[in-house]
Amino acid sequence: MLSESSLFLKGVLLGSVFCVLITMLGHIKIDYGKRTHHHERHHLQAPNKEDILKISEDERTELSKSFRVYCIILVKPKDVRLWAAVKETWAKHCDKAEFFSSENVKVFESVNMETNDMWLMMRKAYKYAFDKYRDQYNWFFLAHPTTFAIIENLKYFLLKKNSSQPFYLGHTAKSGDLEYVSVGGGIVLSIESIKRLNSLLSIPEKCPEKGRMVREVSEDKQLAVCLKYAGVFAENAEDSKGKDVFNTKSVGIFIREAMTNHPNQVVEGCCSDMAITFNGLTCNQMYVMMYGVYHLRAFGHVFNDVLVFLPVNGSDND
Amino acid sequence: MSEIHFREMASKSWLNILTFLCGSAVGFVLCSQLLSILLEEQKDIQPSILHNDPHARHSDDSEQNHLEGQMNFDADASQHKDENTDIAEKLYQKVKILCWVMTGPQNLEKKAKHVKATWAQRCNKVLFMSSEENKDFPAVGLKTREGRDQLYWKTIKAFQYVHDHYLEDADWFMKADDDTYVILDNLRWLLSKYNPEEPIYFGRRFKPYVKQGYMSGGAGYVLSKEALKRFVEAFKTDKCTHSSSIEDLALGRCMEIINVEAGDSRDTTGKETFHPFVPEHHLIKGYLPRTFWYWNYNYYPPVEGPGCCSDLAVSFHYVDPTTMYELEYLVYHLRPYGYLYRYQPALPEKILKEQQNIPPLILNNLH
Numbered sequence: 001m002l003s004e005s006s007l008f009l010k011g012v013l014l015g016s017v018f019c020v021l022i023t024m025l026g027h028i029k030i031d032y033g034k035r036t037h038h039h040e041r042h043h044l045q046a047p048n049k050e051d052i053l054k055i056s057e058d059e060r061t062e063l064s065k066s067f068r069v070y071c072i073i074l075v076k077p078k079d080v081r082l083w084a085a086v087k088e089t090w091a092k093h094c095d096k097a098e099f100f101s102s103e104n105v106k107v108f109e110s111v112n113m114e115t116n117d118m119w120l121m122m123r124k125a126y127k128y129a130f131d132k133y134r135d136q137y138n139w140f141f142l143a144h145p146t147t148f149a150i151i152e153n154l155k156y157f158l159l160k161k162n163s164s165q166p167f168y169l170g171h172t173a174k175s176g177d178l179e180y181v182s183v184g185g186g187i188v189l190s191i192e193s194i195k196r197l198n199s200l201l202s203i204p205e206k207c208p209e210k211g212r213m214v215r216e217v218s219e220d221k222q223l224a225v226c227l228k229y230a231g232v233f234a235e236n237a238e239d240s241k242g243k244d245v246f247n248t249k250s251v252g253i254f255i256r257e258a259m260t261n262h263p264n265q266v267v268e269g270c271c272s273d274m275a276i277t278f279n280g281l282t283c284n285q286m287y288v289m290m291y292g293v294y295h296l297r298a299f300g301h302v303f304n305d306v307l308v309f310l311p312v313n314g315s316d317n318d
Numbered sequence: 319m320s321e322i323h324f325r326e327m328a329s330k331s332w333l334n335i336l337t338f339l340c341g342s343a344v345g346f347v348l349c350s351q352l353l354s355i356l357l358e359e360q361k362d363i364q365p366s367i368l369h370n371d372p373h374a375r376h377s378d379d380s381e382q383n384h385l386e387g388q389m390n391f392d393a394d395a396s397q398h399k400d401e402n403t404d405i406a407e408k409l410y411q412k413v414k415i416l417c418w419v420m421t422g423p424q425n426l427e428k429k430a431k432h433v434k435a436t437w438a439q440r441c442n443k444v445l446f447m448s449s450e451e452n453k454d455f456p457a458v459g460l461k462t463r464e465g466r467d468q469l470y471w472k473t474i475k476a477f478q479y480v481h482d483h484y485l486e487d488a489d490w491f492m493k494a495d496d497d498t499y500v501i502l503d504n505l506r507w508l509l510s511k512y513n514p515e516e517p518i519y520f521g522r523r524f525k526p527y528v529k530q531g532y533m534s535g536g537a538g539y540v541l542s543k544e545a546l547k548r549f550v551e552a553f554k555t556d557k558c559t560h561s562s563s564i565e566d567l568a569l570g571r572c573m574e575i576i577n578v579e580a581g582d583s584r585d586t587t588g589k590e591t592f593h594p595f596v597p598e599h600h601l602i603k604g605y606l607p608r609t610f611w612y613w614n615y616n617y618y619p620p621v622e623g624p625g626c627c628s629d630l631a632v633s634f635h636y637v638d639p640t641t642m643y644e645l646e647y648l649v650y651h652l653r654p655y656g657y658l659y660r661y662q663p664a665l666p667e668k669i670l671k672e673q674q675n676i677p678p679l680i681l682n683n684l685h
Contacts, residue, residue, distance in 0.1 A: 003334075014345065015346035152657050255643045256385070260387075264386065284601075287598075292644075296631055302405065
């Protein structure tokens with residue numbers, strides 16, 4: 001009996017050591033992957049200012065209205081507070097925003113996906129969105145409720161991009177050979193991309209509902225695999241200086257990290273002026289961002305913008 | 319005999335292997351669970367400290383708020399190619415503000431450094447006031463001691479120093495803490511409607527103890543040139559007391575005695591511009607408990623939620639270093655492209671007059 005229990009304990013020890021090793025290796029691999037593959041990423045830039053200014057006044061108004069963005073926010077019951085915050089803040093700036101939940105939650109209006117699996121939720125949401133809204137919207141933005149998005153900056157970024165081309169953009173990352181858009185920073189699909197995705201969803205060999213790996217593969221990677229079959233490739237969105245506009249972290253984290261890594265220097269500003277998303281926000285931070293973005297500003301700084309976006313009707317925090 | 323023994327041994331070793339494998343599986347699962355919990359906990363954000371005393375200032379900082387480096391958002395100037403700052407620059411010339419920042423030897427590197435890296439650059443002149451001189455930073459030595467009970471004495475000496483050395487270099491004189499974030503452009507907009515030769519001062523107006531109200535110390539307050547002259551004079555002639563443990567209240571009492579008006583700093587829609595806390599504390603309904611002193615102190619009806627804070631806010635207090643840079647980014651950099659803000663404040667008269675100054679006659683003669 002004694003020898004057996006000691007054997008058992010030795011097994012437990014080995015198992016935990018193995019687990020720690022794998023976790024550490026996993027972390028190192030991701031970091032290494034980011035560094036070496038940086039130059040292999042596909043980059044997509046914001047519009048060139050010179051091109052824009054040639055557009056006339058009337059064309060500008062027409063242009064502003066030509067972007068129709070449909071927002072998909074995937075929520076679970078545990079996200080209820082964030083859900084409410086998103087609904088009351090940035091989601092109002094989407095041309096239409098709908099919440100897709102794993103199950104029905106009282107008082108909260110949502111489209112019930114009836115599944116806890118994130119990849120299944122994502123597939124069903126895209127299918128629903130395409131089936132119902134393919135004629136009304138030309139860009140589809142998907143996010144988690146931890147993300148804060150500035151839809152006006154998204155529309156500015158899409159300025160010279162034709163939605164009938166297969167665009168799939170956001171903050172990209174690499175997993176082995178696969179370049180995918182991280183769901184944390186938000187995923188943007190043009191109508192062409194979602195159309196192609198939709199035709200593949202019914203083909204299990206290309207777009208399986210269950211991943212082939214033993215370990216769970218995150219839904220953003222699964223999406224990338226699927227889209228690849230349709231000839232749609234991930235592109236990292238950047239401003240004219242190469243700064244990411246879709247961010248998987250919050251402003252505060254960026255600042256803290258930059259300062260911790262370079263304690264005795266003055267580092268360059270962390271984030272783009274035209275940033276579209278930040279992730280990892282708390283409910284309170286969503287409201288602070290609304291104030292910080294749509295209200296707080298310095299008097300006497302004037303911009304000559306090509307697009308015009310009016311405030312939302314019946315809203316008090318923007 | 320030996321065969322049976324052999325079989326027994328074989329089955330026993332199978333059992334052993336099984337036990338071992340079971341153990342390692344259990345170990346693996348437990349460990350992965352533990353690691354995932356640990357890794358998630360690191361993402362927790364520190365809650366902000368709420369001060370239960372209206373006159374509480376500079377609490378002891380937890381180590382987590384200590385930031386080593388500095389960040390310069392203006393390093394990438396290309397992002398501002400289509401930004402027109404004519405009006406801001408005109409106001410900079412017309413409404414000259416001298417800022418002095420209340421700090422101390424222990425806080426130069428911890429706090430004042432980040433003030434210097436962000437908003438202080440926008441003052442027409444900035445001075446860092448400490449109990450002892452520091453030639454490198456640089457900081458002015460007031461030759462006092464440090465401590466909460468010294469705040470008023472430091473304030474008097476600081477204003478005296480400014481009066482003696484820089485009176486003619488500015489129109490308005492702003493006092494802030496090393497954990498106050500000030501938006502100078504908005505302060506200039508506010509002050510542009512007033513004459514610095516008038517005896518008036520602005521800040522977040524509190525109502526208790528002083529009939530005309532007094533200004534919160536931490537949210538910062540700004541004196542007109544005339545107000546500064548009278549303040550310094552009042553100490554020479556003993557009109558105002560030299561000692562008090564409550565800096566902002568004592569200053570407010572003095573202002574009333576010397577007939578300096580407590581101004582209304584709210585914007586044209588009635589929203590407050592000077593804030594005694596960070597935006598989060600004002601914007602989130604219910605963040606400040608109903609029993610908090612704040613609700614009884616505010617001179618004007620206090621508002622929480624989106625109506626709390628002007629688009630053209632002037633100051634926030636209890637701002638830690640990270641939030642300094644966040645505010646810098648939100649005010650001067652991040653913006654919603656093409657967005658037509660709801661609040662469209664009028665151009666100050668001083669600027670309007672200049673715009674109309676091109677005589678039409680001259681233009682006609684050019685043809």
